Every structure is written in structure tokens, then in C-alpha cells.
Amino acid sequence: MTDDNGGRFPETEGTDDPFLDPAQLGRQWHEHAVLFETLLDEGRDEELAAVARDLAPGDLSEIVRPLSFGDTARVIQLLPLDLASDVLVEIDKRSVGVLMELLSIDAVADLIEEMPSDEAADVVGEMHADQAREVLAAMEPEERDEVTELLQYDPDTAGGLMAKEFITVDKTAICLDVVKAVRAMDEDDREALHFIYVTDEDGQLVGRIPLVEMLMQPWSTPVIKVMEGDPHHVEVDLDQEQVAQFVMAHDLLTLPVVDADGQLRGVIHADDVLDVMEEEATEDFGHFAGTREDLGETSPLKVARARMPWLLAALVGQIGCVFLMSHFEDALAKVVALSFFIPAIMAMGGNTGIQTSSVVVRGLATGEVDVYNLSKYLIRELATSVMTGGLIALCLYVVARLVVGNEGLALVLMVSMLTVIIFAAMVGTAVPLLLHRLGVDPALATGPFITTSNDVMAIVIYLGMATLMLKGGAV
Amino acid sequence: MTDDNGGRFPETEGTDDPFLDPAQLGRQWHEHAVLFETLLDEGRDEELAAVARDLAPGDLSEIVRPLSFGDTARVIQLLPLDLASDVLVEIDKRSVGVLMELLSIDAVADLIEEMPSDEAADVVGEMHADQAREVLAAMEPEERDEVTELLQYDPDTAGGLMAKEFITVDKTAICLDVVKAVRAMDEDDREALHFIYVTDEDGQLVGRIPLVEMLMQPWSTPVIKVMEGDPHHVEVDLDQEQVAQFVMAHDLLTLPVVDADGQLRGVIHADDVLDVMEEEATEDFGHFAGTREDLGETSPLKVARARMPWLLAALVGQIGCVFLMSHFEDALAKVVALSFFIPAIMAMGGNTGIQTSSVVVRGLATGEVDVYNLSKYLIRELATSVMTGGLIALCLYVVARLVVGNEGLALVLMVSMLTVIIFAAMVGTAVPLLLHRLGVDPALATGPFITTSNDVMAIVIYLGMATLMLKGGAV
Numbered sequence: 001m002t003d004d005n006g007g008r009f010p011e012t013e014g015t016d017d018p019f020l021d022p023a024q025l026g027r028q029w030h031e032h033a034v035l036f037e038t039l040l041d042e043g044r045d046e047e048l049a050a051v052a053r054d055l056a057p058g059d060l061s062e063i064v065r066p067l068s069f070g071d072t073a074r075v076i077q078l079l080p081l082d083l084a085s086d087v088l089v090e091i092d093k094r095s096v097g098v099l100m101e102l103l104s105i106d107a108v109a110d111l112i113e114e115m116p117s118d119e120a121a122d123v124v125g126e127m128h129a130d131q132a133r134e135v136l137a138a139m140e141p142e143e144r145d146e147v148t149e150l151l152q153y154d155p156d157t158a159g160g161l162m163a164k165e166f167i168t169v170d171k172t173a174i175c176l177d178v179v180k181a182v183r184a185m186d187e188d189d190r191e192a193l194h195f196i197y198v199t200d201e202d203g204q205l206v207g208r209i210p211l212v213e214m215l216m217q218p219w220s221t222p223v224i225k226v227m228e229g230d231p232h233h234v235e236v237d238l239d240q241e242q243v244a245q246f247v248m249a250h251d252l253l254t255l256p257v258v259d260a261d262g263q264l265r266g267v268i269h270a271d272d273v274l275d276v277m278e279e280e281a282t283e284d285f286g287h288f289a290g291t292r293e294d295l296g297e298t299s300p301l302k303v304a305r306a307r308m309p310w311l312l313a314a315l316v317g318q319i320g321c322v323f324l325m326s327h328f329e330d331a332l333a334k335v336v337a338l339s340f341f342i343p344a345i346m347a348m349g350g351n352t353g354i355q356t357s358s359v360v361v362r363g364l365a366t367g368e369v370d371v372y373n374l375s376k377y378l379i380r381e382l383a384t385s386v387m388t389g390g391l392i393a394l395c396l397y398v399v400a401r402l403v404v405g406n407e408g409l410a411l412v413l414m415v416s417m418l419t420v421i422i423f424a425a426m427v428g429t430a431v432p433l434l435l436h437r438l439g440v441d442p443a444l445a446t447g448p449f450i451t452t453s454n455d456v457m458a459i460v461i462y463l464g465m466a467t468l469m470l471k472g473g474a475v
Numbered sequence: 476m477t478d479d480n481g482g483r484f485p486e487t488e489g490t491d492d493p494f495l496d497p498a499q500l501g502r503q504w505h506e507h508a509v510l511f512e513t514l515l516d517e518g519r520d521e522e523l524a525a526v527a528r529d530l531a532p533g534d535l536s537e538i539v540r541p542l543s544f545g546d547t548a549r550v551i552q553l554l555p556l557d558l559a560s561d562v563l564v565e566i567d568k569r570s571v572g573v574l575m576e577l578l579s580i581d582a583v584a585d586l587i588e589e590m591p592s593d594e595a596a597d598v599v600g601e602m603h604a605d606q607a608r609e610v611l612a613a614m615e616p617e618e619r620d621e622v623t624e625l626l627q628y629d630p631d632t633a634g635g636l637m638a639k640e641f642i643t644v645d646k647t648a649i650c651l652d653v654v655k656a657v658r659a660m661d662e663d664d665r666e667a668l669h670f671i672y673v674t675d676e677d678g679q680l681v682g683r684i685p686l687v688e689m690l691m692q693p694w695s696t697p698v699i700k701v702m703e704g705d706p707h708h709v710e711v712d713l714d715q716e717q718v719a720q721f722v723m724a725h726d727l728l729t730l731p732v733v734d735a736d737g738q739l740r741g742v743i744h745a746d747d748v749l750d751v752m753e754e755e756a757t758e759d760f761g762h763f764a765g766t767r768e769d770l771g772e773t774s775p776l777k778v779a780r781a782r783m784p785w786l787l788a789a790l791v792g793q794i795g796c797v798f799l800m801s802h803f804e805d806a807l808a809k810v811v812a813l814s815f816f817i818p819a820i821m822a823m824g825g826n827t828g829i830q831t832s833s834v835v836v837r838g839l840a841t842g843e844v845d846v847y848n849l850s851k852y853l854i855r856e857l858a859t860s861v862m863t864g865g866l867i868a869l870c871l872y873v874v875a876r877l878v879v880g881n882e883g884l885a886l887v888l889m890v891s892m893l894t895v896i897i898f899a900a901m902v903g904t905a906v907p908l909l910l911h912r913l914g915v916d917p918a919l920a921t922g923p924f925i926t927t928s929n930d931v932m933a934i935v936i937y938l939g940m941a942t943l944m945l946k947g948g949a950v
Contacts, residue, residue, distance in 0.1 A: 022709045022710075022713055022717055022718070022720075022721040023710075023713055023714075023717055025717070025720060025721065025724065026842070026845060026846070029845075030845060030847045056707070056725060057725075058724035058725035058726065059724065059725075061724075062724060062842070065845075066845070066848065090724075090726075179690050182687060182690050182691075183690065183691060190685070190687050190691075191685045191687065192728070193687050194669060194728075210665070210666045211686055211687060211690075212657060212665050212666065212668050212686060214689075214690055215654050215657050215658065215686075215689055216657075216658060216665075232531070234497045235497075235498075238497055238498055239498075242497055242498055242500070243497070245497075245500060246497040246500065247749075248746075248749055248750075248753070249500065249533035249534065249536075249537060249565075250531060250532075250533040251533065251565075251746045252746070253667070253728060253744075253745065253746065269728075270728065270745040270746060270749065271723075271726045271727070271728065271745060273749065274722075274723055274745065274748065274749060274752065275723075277749065277752055277753065277756075278723070278752065278756075278841055281752075281753075281756040281760075281837075282837055282841060284760075285756075285759075285760060285763075285833055285836075285837045286833065286834065286837070288760075288833070289829045289830050289832075289833030289834070290826060290829065290830055291830045291833070291834060293834065295834060295837060295838040295841065295843035295844060296838075296843050298855060300855050300856075300858035300859040300862065301862065303855065303859045304859045304862040304863050307827075307830050307859070307863055308863055308866070310826070310830070311823065311826060311827070311830075311863055311867060312867075314822060314823065314826050315819075315823065315867055315870060315871075317822075318818060318819035318822050318823065319819065319870075319871075319874050321818045321819060321822075322815050322816055322818075322819055322874065322878060323878070325814065325815040325816075325817075325818065326812070326815050326878065329811055329812075329815075332811050332814050333808075333811045336804055336807050336808045337801070337804075339800065339807050339814040339817065340797050340800040340801050340804075341797055341800075342800075342814065342817055342818065343793060343796045343797075343800065343817065343821055343930055343934065344790075344793035344794065344796060344797055346818055346821065346822075347789060347792075347793050347796075347821075347926065347930060348786065348789065348790065348793065350825070351765060351785070351786060351789050351926070352782075352786070354764045354765065355764050355765055355766045355782050355785070355786075357764075358760055358761065358763070358764030358766070359761065359764070359766060359768065359770060361760075362756075362757055362760045362761070362770060363770040363771075366753055366757060366770065367501070367537070368770035368771050369770060370501060370504075370505060370541070371501070372505045373541065380773060380775050380778065381775075383775035384775040384778045384779045384782070387775065387776065387779040388779050388782055388783055388786055391783070392786060392787075392790055395787075395790060395794075396790075396794075399794050399797065403797060403798070403801065451822065451826070455818055455822060459818065
């Protein structure tokens with residue numbers, strides 16, 4: 001490690017960011033990770049630093065992902081301060097919290113000062129309270145105040161997403177005032193600038209000016225003449241999922257955030273919304289499959305804990321099925337072939353339930369399915385399941401005639417398969433829509449409920465029908 | 476309908492976009508849709524036009540979503556041309572293709588000329604060949620050439636995503652040339668401008684200049700002094716999923732696209748990448764659940780067709796299970812209680828398979844799981860499934876002792892439940908990773924394969940073990 005910059009980070013060297021082949025990113029990240037591990041093992045820090053400095057921060061953050069925290073901290077310390085900070089911004093926040101414990105308070109404070117305010121607040125938010133306090137104390141007052149303000153907001157709200165790097169001018173200003181404000185802005189923050197916001201005497205957001213207007217207007221023009229009034233904005237406490245929906249609906253690149261008094265407090269950028277969407281889709285996917293784990297979680301105990309609640313709920317349902325089955329002991333003892341078809345009936349009901357509920361759950365998340373048309377969806381699913389269920393029931397009838405040659409059993413199978421599939425489609429459609437209307441996340445509750453209720457119904461319908469026919473002497 | 480503008484669209488009236496409450500979007504869209512339907516039914520077109528003109532295009536596109544194509548076309552014709560075009564851009568492309576058939580060729584040509592080039596190409600790409608040809612012929616030459624070029628590219632590649640609205644200057648230019656180029660740009664396109672691209676004498680992309688630099692530099696400065704060299708870019712034929720991964724990795728707001736010769740051909744914006752991500756996540760979700768339908772599809776026949784392949788594949792597997800079960804007829808006849816637990820064993824294996832495979836499938840899609848560490852994931856899943864499976868197997872043992880009181884059966888149940896859960900976890904982890912390495916979309920193939928193989932193994936392990944113990948006289 002070199003000894004410039006207070007002994008903590010080497011100086012920047014002026015290289016452009018060359019980048020890896022966009023078509024081969026995964027493979028190239030992996031190859032670099034292997035190289036990094038070799039160089040670290042052999043203590044060839046100088047070589048590693050030279051390679052790393054030529055990579056873009058977005059690539060470096062992916063390359064160090066499989067490395068241990070200790071190795072990642074070593075790589076970070078080999079980088080110039082600005083690059084190190086850019087890399088940390090791209091690493092998931094929980095890991096950064098751990099990494100920070102491996103560095104000195106002053107080094108951490110330097111790194112965080114370099115970050116955009118929204119990222120800085122996220123990182124500090126993941127630290128232990130003691131470390132966070134010490135780091136904040138070691139930071140420059142301006143950055144500290146920004147981070148302290150942002151830490152007040154719930155991370156899953158507009159306030160938690162927004163950054164403090166924006167420019168406002170008063171509505172009485174002229175374009176030259178805008179230009180002066182832009183010139184006074186920190187160089188690192190300037191590049192992302194797209195709109196300048198206009199406020200009235202009370203600090204209320206009243207308009208926005210596209211930066212490009214500064215090239216179109218004489219700088220003596222009053223901003224009130226070039227601004228667009230009443231710009232799209234949200235309040236600080238709006239949930240991040242609703243922020244994403246709003247940004248998507250209006251194709252926004254930046255979104256101003258105001259407090260309850262209408263005062264502009266920050267700006268959300270489209271790339272932060274990308275992260276939110278990815279996070280929310282992952283969460284829904286996991287909930288739907290019955291797990292709440294982090295994708296990157298490495299501890300089997302934590303993974304097991306994240307999966308256990310849903311497995312136990314399913315087990316309770318299945319133990320119910322055991323008792324239910326035992327009620328049909330007579331029928332099962334009389335016609336052993338009845339049991340051969342239990343897996344098929346259950347699986348096809350289960351598959352139909354997963355298909356229908358996944359479409360509704362995903363449609364609710366993207367806004368393509370709305371909750372105000374329950375009957376419309378039920379009718380569509382009824383028609384669909386009559387078609388799919390009819391075809392499958394017919395196939396099963398043929399198989400049953402060939403395998404067991406029992407006409408009565410084959411009829412029971414056909415009718416119960418059709419009934420189970422229609423039932424599964426109705427439940428799979430109605431349950432997520434109803435949960436959504438009740439304000440419960442449909443992805444979270446859909447999986448266990450639908451799977452278990454389908455299994456119960458499959459047993460009741462199939463074995464119940466068989467018992468009736470047995471009593472009637474038809475099987 | 477008023478009669479300005481060639482009898483097709485009313486003139487713009489200068490209203491600001493007031494917007495709906497971001498926290499209540501879904502409800503407000505629904506309420507407006509109901510209002511629109513009433514006004515249309517009662518022929519109150521003037522009132523409808525007045526309400527619609529005060530809404531933002533992003534809201535209007537959501538409000539007309541539940542309306543029939545005929546009603547939507549009527550609403551579109553009540554709007555000023557620029558608003559009508561902005562609304563159409565936000566509606567899904569397939570619906571726009573249908574809508575266009577309800578309007579005259581000249582009206583369609585006018586609407587498409589107003590759209591950004593990338594959206595225009597998407598809409599024309601969804602039209603019937605005849606209509607597309609006529610519409611292109613009715614368009615202004617400049618817009619027609621742009622759309623014709625974009626139509627050459629596969630819609631799922633960088634070329635299919637990019638727009639032609641960008642500015643390039645030669646590397647010998649000065650900043651004043653940049654300002655002139657910006658001023659010459661179409662007013663509608665100017666607002667989205669963020670970077671100006673720099674090309675060499677062969678038209679190769681060599682750099683980019685943030686627009687904000689024009690406020691920092693004397694306009695006599697050569698662009699070569701202010702440009703950032705070697706900017707991130709992709710080639711026209713890169714798959715859109717890799718484009719999204721690249722944009723996410725490097726937090727880009729705009730991404731230049733070059734052809735095989737390095738010539739700049741277009742620019743991709745972050746908001747288009749948002750749409751790609753949503754589309755890909757929806758596709759993965761659907762594939763995982765075994766359906767390829769559009770979320771908005773209303774025809775039950777089409778939905779049934781999209782779901783049938785996976786249901787039939789599952790049915791074939793389940794018919795295999797029927798034959799398999801029939802091999803264990805002796806055991807099932809001897810101990811009827813064996814069949815009571817078949818649903819439980821199958822369901823718990825199935826749940827474990829869904830949990831593990833969903834985590835891998837989603838992790839591969841987001842890049843959080845990489846294919847180079849198969850053994851790492853297998854070991855984690857082995858440890859996890861021993862914990863979850865052990866606990867569940869123990870619960871089942873207790874239940875079996877209480878329900879059937881048969882020590883031998885209870886032991887068979889415990890051991891086979893544990894084995895089935897571990898097997899399901901291994902298959903659920905390995906199959907998607909192997910499919911991904913073979914270049915097959917893991918979401919597409921994971922569902923049917925994993926579910927069926929788990930069911931087969933559950934039957935073989937459970938009933939096989941029971942048969943062995945019966946022969947040994949232990950059950």
C-alpha cells in the first residue's frame with residue numbers, strides 16, 4: 001500500500017474506464033475474480049492495483065463479490081479514494097456494512113464523503129450505531145448534515161431513495177442565476193444534472209427547467225418564463241413500490257421529492273428506481289416460492305430459518321391431509337388402484353393453482369391486473385380451466401381404462417380431475433386478488449394457502465366421489 | 476370532434492399536466508376509467524375531451540387500458556395530436572397495433588411522426604405489413620428513414636431498444652458547434668438530452684460530453700479537451716437482457732449503441748431499460764410457473780394454449796407416476812395407511828424444490844448467483860436441507876406414531892421424508908445452474924422437470940423403502 005492521502009488511499013491516476021465486453025460480462029467477472037484471488041494469495045498487491053485501476057467501478061464491484069470480506073477490504077484499500085468509493089456504492093449495502101468494520105473510522109469517513117448522499121446514508125444506515133456515530137463525527141459538516149437528514153427517512157420510502165444533490169433557484173431569478181448555481185455545484189455531482197428546480201418564497205416546489213434551456217435562452221431571461229410549472233413530484237413518505245410505479249407510468253428520469261409542507265427535500269434518479277424494481281421483483285419471486293432469504297445469503301442456518309415458516313405451514317396442512325386420507329381408509333382398502341392416481345390429481349391441481357396465481361400476483365405487481373375486475377378474471381379463468389381441465393381429464397380417463405380397466409374408477413377420475421382443476425383455477429385467481437384488496441401482499445400469502453387448499457380439495461373431491469360410487473356399487 | 480388540423484386531431488391547448496395522487500394511482504385510474512365509459516356511452520365527447528386534456532399521458536394510458544379498442548380509439552381522436560401520440564407510446568405495443576387499424580392511414584402517420592423514433596418503430600413493427608407500408612409512405616421522409624432503419628433490428632436487441640434522437644459532433648469541433656447542434660435539434664427531443672457524442676473522421680464513437688459542460692467552458696474550447704474518452708457503449712445486436720445487465724452494472728442514464736464498424740447508430744435511455752427489466756422479470760415469473768401467456772390476454776383459448784404445453788408435460792410425468800405406483804400395489808394393499816402419507820411426502824418435496832430452484836433462477840437473472848460455483852451452492856443447500864428436512868421428518872415421525880401407531884411405518888416415513896427433501900434441494904439447485912451453463916433459460920425448463928422428478932423420487936424412495944421393510948417384516 002502506498003502512503004499518499006493520509007496513509008489511507010493511493011492517489012487517483014488519470015486512466016479512462018476501459019470496459020469489459022458487454023456480451024461476456026459474467027465470464028469476464030469470474031475470470032477477474034480468479035485472477036484477483038491469485039494475486040492476493042501471492043501478495044502481488046502492486047499488480048492487483050494496476051489491474052483494478054483500469055476497471056470500471058461497476059465491474060470491480062461484481063469481481064469482488066465472490067471474495068471474502070477480508071480480501072475485498074484489501075482490494076478496496078489498494079484503490080484510489082474516488083474509485084474505492086464508487087465500487088462500494090455498487091456493492092450491496094449489507095456487505096458494505098460488514099466491510100466498513102474492517103477499515104479505520106477515518107478511512108470510512110473519507111469513503112462516505114465521496115459517495116452521493118443517498119448512497120452514503122444507506123451505508124451509514126447499515127453500520128452498528130457506535131460506528132455510525134463515530135463515522136458521522138469524523139465527516140465534514142456539510143456531508144454529515146445531509147446524511148443525518150436522509151437517515152431520518154424509512155429506507156423503503158421516497159425519502160430513503162432520494163439524494164440531496166440538486167439545484168434550486170427562486171422563481172424571481174434569471175437564467176444567469178441558474179448558470180451560476182450550476183457552476184458552484186460540486187464537480188462530481190454536476191454530470192447527473194438534468195433539471196433545475198424552481199421554488200417560491202416559501203421554498204415550495206413550483207417548477208422545473210431542463211438544463212438544455214440554458215443553451216436556448218439569453219441568460220437575462222427570467223426563469224419563470226422558461227420553467228415548466230407544476231412538475232411531477234412525490235412526498236417523502238411514499239412507499240418505494242409506489243415511487244417505482246409512478247416513475248414507470250410517467251417515464252421520468254428524475255423525480256423531485258417534497259415534504260408535507262411542499263418543500264423540495266431531494267431528488268430520485270431513474271437508476272435508483274431500477275434497483276428498487278429488481279429488489280421488489282426478487283422479493284415477490286421469493287415470497288411466491290415461500291422463502292424470504294437474501295439471494296446472496298451464505299449461512300445455511302439463516303437460509304433454513306428463512307424457509308422454515310412456509311415449510312412448517314405446509315406441513316401443518318399436509319398433516320391435515322393425512323387425517324383426511326385416513327377417513328377414506330375403507331375406499332382405499334377396497335380399491336387399491338384408487339391410490340395410484342392420488343399424485344396425478346394433486347399435481348395437476350397444484351400446477352393449475354401455480355399458473356393462475358402467478359399470473360395474478362405478477363400482474364398485480366406490474367399493474368397489468370387490477371383489483372376492480374374480479375369477476376372478469378374469474379370468468380376468463382373459468383373458461384380457460386374448463387378447456388385445459390377437460391383435455392387433461394379426458395387423457396386421464398383413457399389412461400385409467402388402459403391401466404386398471406375399471407369403468408367406474410375411470411369416470412370418477414375424469415370428473416374429479418376436471419373439478420379439481422376448475423377449483424384450483426378459481427382459488428388461484430380469487431385469493432391473490434382478495435388479499436390485495438385487503439392490503440396483504442398477495443405474493444407473501446398466496447403460496448402456502450393455495451397449495452394446501454388445493455391438496456385438501458383434491459383429496460376430498462377425488463376420494464369423496466370414489467366413496468360415493470363405491471357405496472352405489474359402481475366402482 | 477373539432478375540425479382543425481386536417482380534420483383529424485384537435486389543437487393542443489396550453490394546459491400544464493396536473494397529476495393524480497401518487498399514493499392512490501390504481502384507484503384513481505379505475506375511477507377515471509368508469510367516468511370515461513359513462514361519458515362515452517352518453518356521447519358527451521366534449522366533456523370527456525376536457526377531462527382527458529388535463530391528465531398526463533402516463534395516466535391516460537392506464538385509464539383507457541380496461542376500455543374496448545373502439546372506445547380507446549374514440550378517446551384518442553378526442554385528444555390533441557401530441558397528447559394522443561404520448562398516450563399511445565405508453566400503451567403496450569400489441570394493443571397499439573390493433574388500435575391503429577381503427578384509424579385512417581393519415582391519422583396514424585401523423586401520430587407516428589410525433590413519437591420518439593424507437594417507439595415509432597415498435598408501433599410500426601406491430602402493424603400488418605400492408606398497413607405498415609402505407610403508413611410509412613404517408614410519413615415525412617426523415618422520420619420514415621429513421622423508422623425504416625430501426626425496423627431492421629431484432630426488437631429484443633440493443634438496436635431494437637435504441638432511438639435515433641441524439642447529437643454527434645466531430646472531434647475537431649469546438650463547444651460552439653455543440654451549442655449550435657443542440658439549438659438545431661427538434662424541441663420535443665431536446666429535453667431528454669444529457670450527453671453529446673463525439674466521433675472521429677470515420678464516424679467512430681470516440682467520446683461523450685455531458686451537456687452541463689457547455690455551461691462550464693468558454694464556447695471556443697475544442698470538444699476534445701472537455702470530452703470523456705472511450706465511453707461505455709454496446710453493439711446493435713446485443714441481447715436486451717445483457718443490455719439491461721450492463722446498464723444496471725454501470726448505473727447509466729443513456730447508453731450509445733454502435734454497429735459492427737464502431738459507428739454510432741443510436742442511444743438507449745434508462746427508462747427503456749426499466750421496461751425491459753419488467754418484461755424479463757414477468758417472463759421469468761411466468762416460465763417458472765409454467766405459462767407463457769401475456770398478463771393482459773383476455774381470450775381464454777389463447778391463455779389455455781399458453782398453459783397447455785406445461786400441463787401436458789406434467790401430465791405425462793404424472794402418468795408415469797401412476798404406473799410407478801401400481802408397482803407398489805402389494806405394499807399399498809397390505810398397509811393401507813401407507814397411502815395416507817403420499818400427499819405429505821410429495822408436497823414437502825415439491826415445496827423444497829420450488830424454494831431452492833426459485834432462489835437459483837432469480838439469482839441467475841439478477842446476477843446474484845453465478846454459474847461458476849455449483850459446488851458452493853450444492854454444499855449450502857445440502858446443509859440447509861439437512862436442517863429443514865430433519866425437523867420436518869421428526870414432526871412427521873411423531874404424527875405417524877400418533878395416527879397409525881406403527882413404529883416401522885413411522886421410521887420409514889421419517890427416513891424417506893428426509894431423503895426426499897435433500898434430493899429435492901439438490902435437484903432444485905443443480906438443474907437450473909446446469910441448464911444455464913448449457914445456454915437454456917433456467918426459468919423455462921426448471922418448473923416441469925423439477926416437479927416431476929421430485930414426484931417420481933418421492934414415490935420410489937417412500938414406497939420402495941416401505942416395500943423393503945415389509946419384506947423384512949418390520950412394518
